[in-house]
Amino acid sequence: MLIKFAYQDFLDDRRFNNTTPKNITNYTTLLGEFINYCHDNDIVNVEEITYKVVKTHLQECQKRGNKPSTINTKLLRIRAFLNYMVECEVIKVNPAKKVKRQKEDIRIEVFTDEQIRQMLNYYRRIKQRDKSYFAYRDYTIIVTILGSGIRRGEIINLGWSDIDFINNNISITGKGRIRETVPITEKLSKELSAYKTFCMHYFGSLSEFVFVGRNNRQMTSNAISLMFKNLSEVMNFKNVRVSCHTFRHTFCHRLAMSGMSSFAIQKLMRHTNISVTMRYVGMWGNELREQNDKYNPLNNMDI
Structure with missing residues (x-):
């Protein structure tokens, strides 16, 4: 299945399931970045997305200065998209599941x-x-x-x-x-x-x-x-x-x-x-x- 059609189908499914407009925007921005990465690297079908494709994309995000929390959020969006592809029987296994989350240096700010x-x-x-x-x-x-x-x-x-x-x-x-x-x-x-x-x-x-x-x-x-x-x-x-x-x-x-x-x-x-x-x-x-x-x-x- 072509990635560009799968991406639109995924967003339509999220809207059908009453995902909030804010989350739709997050998917469009963060997942859309991965979709563009695939397009730029001549990966046109969902079946061509591998563990290495997902990890390399996230490594490039890291090099651009993305924080671990941002990379983990992007990974979650990619996983959700590929989980949907598994549900639709486009692919059998979600390749992003094997990609490990990054350790976050959590600092929670509070007021005095x-x-x-x-x-x-x-x-x-x-x-x-x-x-x-x-x-x-x-x-x-x-x-x-x-x-x-x-x-x-x-x-x-x-x-x-x-x-x-x-x-x-x-x-x-x-x-x-x-x-x-x-x-x-x-x-x-x-x-x-x-x-x-x-x-x-x-x-x-x-x-x-x-x-x-x-x-x-x-x-x-x-x-x-x-x-x-x-x-x-x-x-x-x-x-x-x-x-x-x-x-x-x-x-x-x-x-x-x-x-x-x-x-x-x-x-x-x-x-x-x-x-x-x-x-x-x-x-x-x-x-x-x-x-x-x-x-x-x-x-x-x-x-």
């Missing part, structure tokens, strides 16, 4: 308490001085992520009907389009309630969505990227990236540091596999050990 205070105080000053909706909105976005750990796309799609102010929880559509209920603290519930009242006065009517733009319509992905970019430029932190995911990691970090069980953290973070949670807990376990060595009560006892 001082950095969090700086960001929140920055927005507080603007919203109190200028009565700015955008300062109030961006402040509430940060508080919501820090208080619940929800993801970027979940923030964008969060609706007022998803928030249960009586029982203090929010309903969100997470990865895999799974509907989940996340508990929130009374403190976050009060922050969202106050923000809701502000929005009603500011716009005159309440939008379906919690976080909106100037026109009272749903906030876009580009708008939230711009928000974090502007905040990053103002704060100018040297050792941490200002992003939605860093706030989510900070939420997870605080849970781990508090001594919460891995099972409870997995449920709050909504990791489908507890191994992901354990990776975080294991990493911050070193920090726990350092904190224990520094502050253990026995340090100052004459025994």
Whole structure:
């Protein structure tokens, strides 16, 4: 089967199975790069794709400066494509399965308490001085992520009907389009309630969505990227990236540091596999050990 037709068939299948537009774009970009590599090297049929073809492509990506995490993501996309070819009985075995993932030097960035205070105080000053909706909105976005750990796309799609102010929880559509209920603290519930009242006065009517733009319509992905970019430029932190995911990691970090069980953290973070949670807990376990060595009560006892 010609690779160019197989590639289009694969994308059509993903769309048919309701793969998100974001993931379709990822497939188009990352898998499309491999398809172009095959074309440039006169590999026109799926049956001609071998272990060596896949590995050589990824080695070239490495030479161009791709990080291990990027190469592993590309490998996953290629594997998914070739798995589909196996399902369609175009090939019998997926040659990419034998290609090993690269070891990643995982460093998960989190904010310090001082950095969090700086960001929140920055927005507080603007919203109190200028009565700015955008300062109030961006402040509430940060508080919501820090208080619940929800993801970027979940923030964008969060609706007022998803928030249960009586029982203090929010309903969100997470990865895999799974509907989940996340508990929130009374403190976050009060922050969202106050923000809701502000929005009603500011716009005159309440939008379906919690976080909106100037026109009272749903906030876009580009708008939230711009928000974090502007905040990053103002704060100018040297050792941490200002992003939605860093706030989510900070939420997870605080849970781990508090001594919460891995099972409870997995449920709050909504990791489908507890191994992901354990990776975080294991990493911050070193920090726990350092904190224990520094502050253990026995340090100052004459025994």
